Amino acid sequence: MSTTTPAVIDPRRERLVALGRRAAIRLGGGVLVLWAVATLTFFALRLMPGDPVLAILGGPSANPTPEAIEAARVEFGLDKPLAVQYLFYLGRLLQGDLGVSYSQHLPVTRVLVEQGGATLELTIAALALAWLLVLLLTVVTAGRGRVVGGIASLAETLSAALPHFWLGVVLLAVFAFGLRWFPPAGSDSVASLVLPAFSLAIPLAGFIAQVTRESLELTLEQPFVLTARTRGLSDLAVRFRHALRHALLPGVSLSGWAIGALISGAVVCEVIFSRKGIGRQLYQAVQAQDMPLVIGISLVVAAGYVLANILVDLLYQWIDPRQQEAAA
Amino acid sequence: MNSPILPLIPLCAALALLGCEKAEQHSAQSTTPQQGGTLVYATDREPTCLDPHVAGDMPQVFVAQQYLDSLVSMDSQGQIGPWLATRWEVSPDGLRYTFHLRRDVHFTDGTPFNAEAVKANLDHMANPKTQSSTAGGYIRQYRATKVIDPYTAEVTLATPYAAFLEVLAQGFLGIQSPTALLRSRDQNCESPVGSGPFKVVRWDRQNQVELVRNPDYNWAPPTAQHQGPAYVERIVWKFIQEPSVRFASLQAGEVDVIEALPPESHEAARRNPDVDLIIAQPPGNPTNGTFNLRRAPFDDTRVREAFVRSADVEGALKSVYFGEFPRAGGPLSMATPFYSGDFEHSQDYDPARAAKLLDEAGWTGRDSEGYRTRNGQRLRAVVLIGARTPPSELTLWEQVQATTRQAGLELVLDQMSDAQVTARQAAWDYDIRIGYWNTNTPDVLRIIFTSAFVQPAGVGGYHQNSSGYADPGYDALLDSALATQDAEQRRQHYFKAQQQAAAHYLQLTTYPQSTRLGIYKTAHGVRLEPSLAVTYLYDAWVNK
Numbered sequence: 001m002s003t004t005t006p007a008v009i010d011p012r013r014e015r016l017v018a019l020g021r022r023a024a025i026r027l028g029g030g031v032l033v034l035w036a037v038a039t040l041t042f043f044a045l046r047l048m049p050g051d052p053v054l055a056i057l058g059g060p061s062a063n064p065t066p067e068a069i070e071a072a073r074v075e076f077g078l079d080k081p082l083a084v085q086y087l088f089y090l091g092r093l094l095q096g097d098l099g100v101s102y103s104q105h106l107p108v109t110r111v112l113v114e115q116g117g118a119t120l121e122l123t124i125a126a127l128a129l130a131w132l133l134v135l136l137l138t139v140v141t142a143g144r145g146r147v148v149g150g151i152a153s154l155a156e157t158l159s160a161a162l163p164h165f166w167l168g169v170v171l172l173a174v175f176a177f178g179l180r181w182f183p184p185a186g187s188d189s190v191a192s193l194v195l196p197a198f199s200l201a202i203p204l205a206g207f208i209a210q211v212t213r214e215s216l217e218l219t220l221e222q223p224f225v226l227t228a229r230t231r232g233l234s235d236l237a238v239r240f241r242h243a244l245r246h247a248l249l250p251g252v253s254l255s256g257w258a259i260g261a262l263i264s265g266a267v268v269c270e271v272i273f274s275r276k277g278i279g280r281q282l283y284q285a286v287q288a289q290d291m292p293l294v295i296g297i298s299l300v301v302a303a304g305y306v307l308a309n310i311l312v313d314l315l316y317q318w319i320d321p322r323q324q325e326a327a328a
Numbered sequence: 329m330n331s332p333i334l335p336l337i338p339l340c341a342a343l344a345l346l347g348c349e350k351a352e353q354h355s356a357q358s359t360t361p362q363q364g365g366t367l368v369y370a371t372d373r374e375p376t377c378l379d380p381h382v383a384g385d386m387p388q389v390f391v392a393q394q395y396l397d398s399l400v401s402m403d404s405q406g407q408i409g410p411w412l413a414t415r416w417e418v419s420p421d422g423l424r425y426t427f428h429l430r431r432d433v434h435f436t437d438g439t440p441f442n443a444e445a446v447k448a449n450l451d452h453m454a455n456p457k458t459q460s461s462t463a464g465g466y467i468r469q470y471r472a473t474k475v476i477d478p479y480t481a482e483v484t485l486a487t488p489y490a491a492f493l494e495v496l497a498q499g500f501l502g503i504q505s506p507t508a509l510l511r512s513r514d515q516n517c518e519s520p521v522g523s524g525p526f527k528v529v530r531w532d533r534q535n536q537v538e539l540v541r542n543p544d545y546n547w548a549p550p551t552a553q554h555q556g557p558a559y560v561e562r563i564v565w566k567f568i569q570e571p572s573v574r575f576a577s578l579q580a581g582e583v584d585v586i587e588a589l590p591p592e593s594h595e596a597a598r599r600n601p602d603v604d605l606i607i608a609q610p611p612g613n614p615t616n617g618t619f620n621l622r623r624a625p626f627d628d629t630r631v632r633e634a635f636v637r638s639a640d641v642e643g644a645l646k647s648v649y650f651g652e653f654p655r656a657g658g659p660l661s662m663a664t665p666f667y668s669g670d671f672e673h674s675q676d677y678d679p680a681r682a683a684k685l686l687d688e689a690g691w692t693g694r695d696s697e698g699y700r701t702r703n704g705q706r707l708r709a710v711v712l713i714g715a716r717t718p719p720s721e722l723t724l725w726e727q728v729q730a731t732t733r734q735a736g737l738e739l740v741l742d743q744m745s746d747a748q749v750t751a752r753q754a755a756w757d758y759d760i761r762i763g764y765w766n767t768n769t770p771d772v773l774r775i776i777f778t779s780a781f782v783q784p785a786g787v788g789g790y791h792q793n794s795s796g797y798a799d800p801g802y803d804a805l806l807d808s809a810l811a812t813q814d815a816e817q818r819r820q821h822y823f824k825a826q827q828q829a830a831a832h833y834l835q836l837t838t839y840p841q842s843t844r845l846g847i848y849k850t851a852h853g854v855r856l857e858p859s860l861a862v863t864y865l866y867d868a869w870v871n872k
Contacts, residue, residue, distance in 0.1 A: 048745060104376060276535045
């Protein structure tokens with residue numbers, strides 16, 4: 001913003017340094033979170049009763065010979081003490097090696113690469129769809145008096161409260177089984193993305209719309225809105241071009257949280273709609289006690305969540321310098 | 329369920345009840361086979377490895393049946409016939425099998441099929457590194473294969489094993505390219521190579537496996553309905569986990585064939601003119617609850633019979649599975665070779681007899697809740713329910729619980745993780761274990777009830793004989809059944825074995841396992857492989 005001649009200390013540079021420091025601190029915290037996730041998942045899974053070797057060998061229909069059991073035990077390092085296994089595990093993690101999935105017979109990184117795309121596609125589609133719904137609903141109905149606002153607000157609360165699995169099943173029953181507008185299963189076509197994306201987007205839109213509506217209504221009472229109107233702008237133009245910009249911020253910050261929520265919702269949606277993706281993979285990996293895969297997916301999800309929040313945080317600092325001063 | 333819900337190898341056969349009738353209708357409406365096109369198949373469970381030698385779970389053999397051939401075939405009567413082996417001799421002591429092989433077969437990677445390939449395959453199944461649960465488990469008697477000449481292989485066994493040819497007919501023991509087997513196990517899991525009518529081209533995890541026709545195929549088994557290459561050009565083998573979604577996809581024509589048709593949809597499928605059903609029972613030991621004979625109360629035969637007699641399984645099946653699943657009363661499923669129907673009614677509901685038996689066994693007291701007691705102890709049995717137990721199975725046991733309660737027996741349904749179930753099973757800490765065992769030989773009676781299988785199979789403490797039954801006479805009976813190749817003698821031995829298992833009430837048998845296909849009007853000629861109730865698409869074609 002400052003375009004004046006440079007002073008002794010360039011305020012812009014100072015601001016960048018402060019931002020960098022803040023980013024470093026947040027990143028350090030993120031690494032700690034990831035370490036905690038890896039450790040908790042490791043011990044939670046290992047402390048579950050039962051022998052992971054039998055989980056590895058054929059699952060539900062195993063008839064393993066003693067030799068096969070022993071071979072698997074040595075192959076996966078399960079013959080060593082738990083503490084040693086943990087240290088080995090952390091060492092490999094630091095080198096970026098997530099290990100080999102027991103149940104998939106594949107390196108965990110490859111599973112993540114193969115399945116991650118579909119989940120990313122679903123979450124991005126759901127987030128975009130959620131924002132579309134938010135804009136349609138809030139911009140059109142905010143500040144239109146008690147009745148309209150009340151009904152819209154009720155709709156938002158209701159949709160925010162809908163569980164993904166229920167919504168998924170209802171959408172399936174109506175639009176796939178009943179009307180047959182969309183395929184009930186699959187992950188290959190855009191048509192198969194529609195229902196899962198809606199079942200994730202509707203509850204999320206409810207949340208975001210609630211905060212956006214509130215700030216939009218406050219904005220519409222500001223004097224500059226009146227100024228804009230007096231210039232003869234149409235009502236919708238005022239809402240979209242002027243008021244919306246000011247009202248978006250709370251919703252944007254909520255979107256950072258939403259990424260985490262969407263991934264947990266993706267577990268349910270991918271199972272219901274038989275889509276590929278890391279959510280369904282996680283569900284199956286937990287059932288099969290496939291530790292490397294469970295930890296790998298948890299780490300990636302946690303990393304995505306941490307990263308999204310750091311970005312939103314920094315974006316905020318950049319957009320609104322007042323917050324930076326307060327923090328300093 | 330890690331344990332008793334086990335290997336699975338269907339032999340099918342007496343195809344089923346409604347199955348046969350429906351299948352005939354199906355072939356009547358179909359005209360001449362058409363070449364080309366894509367058949368879309370949807371099933372519930374995705375295999376963890378496409379090579380059926382590794383581990384060995386049912387979803388693997390369903391895919392394997394499309395791209396692998398076996399050494400021998402089995403027809404719907406349980407008779408062994410030629411396939412990749414044209415003929416064979418068995419030594420008088422039953423320890424040496426000499427196979428004479430076809431000379432015109434090659435795998436889809438170009439490797440020729442010969443005696444070396446047979447040796448490489450049997451060695452691969454027996455190698456602990458393969459971690460073969462099913463195939464390896466069935467050939468524990470295997471010693472070595474000697475290559476006599478390029479097209480003659482001599483297999484040596486440690487002990488006589490008359491069921492050897494039967495298990496060789498199972499897709500789990502299908503023959504793969506020895507060149508491909510040289511790769512790492514995980515590579516072979518992903519892109520296995522066989523000599524079958526189709527070959528695996530791509531496995532898109534959690535979505536589908538794609539197979540294409542093998543244009544050179546000219547060695548179909550005698551059980552097949554045509555020779556030469558398969559009719560369909562391509563198979564898309566999809567994984568749709570949710571039963572209702574799978575059935576809806578079939579009704580919408582999005583897929584041509586679905587497997588594991590949910591019982592609640594059978595009626596809707598029959599009413600739908602666009603859909604046909606094939607339902608068949610695989611052979612083996614039917615779905616059951618096996619009693620733990622090692623502790624009270626089921627250490628007493630009278631209490632076991634009383635439990636069986638007080639459980640209204642027929643009534644429960646009617647309400648849980650809409651009458652779609654028949655009652656299994658004997659230790660073997662109807663489709664098993666040497667099955668005898670004599671024991672179907674040894675488990676009929678008879679609460680009066682149950683009460684009399686419990687009185688005789690000394691459970692004469694009653695506590696405040698109305699349960700029977702003996703020496704102040706309540707008559708109580710715990711059944712382990714693992715997390716992957718289907719909800720309908722749980723409901724079935726709840727119904728059993730309600731009827732045994734009337735006899736004064738408390739049945740506790742103990743729900744826990746599958747790993748916990750395995751641990752409890754290893755420690756013999758249960759009264760009833762739910763399970764089934766599909767295999768195309770009555771030798772299953774040896775695996776689930778003889779003393780050799782009471783011992784833990786490995787360090788995990790897993791044991792296949794979850795009843796703990798150990799009777800030298802019974803053991804000898806099953807061993808002598810393996811020592812003879814004479815069908816009539818085998819029949820007699822297996823009859824006695826069924827008789828003894830039934831008389832000792834080692835299990836409450838509930839219903840036979842079943843393969844249930846729904847077929848949309850676009851698909852024709854879909855069959856179940858005669859030796860295993862496994863889908864076989866070689867003779868299938870599509871008309872879209």
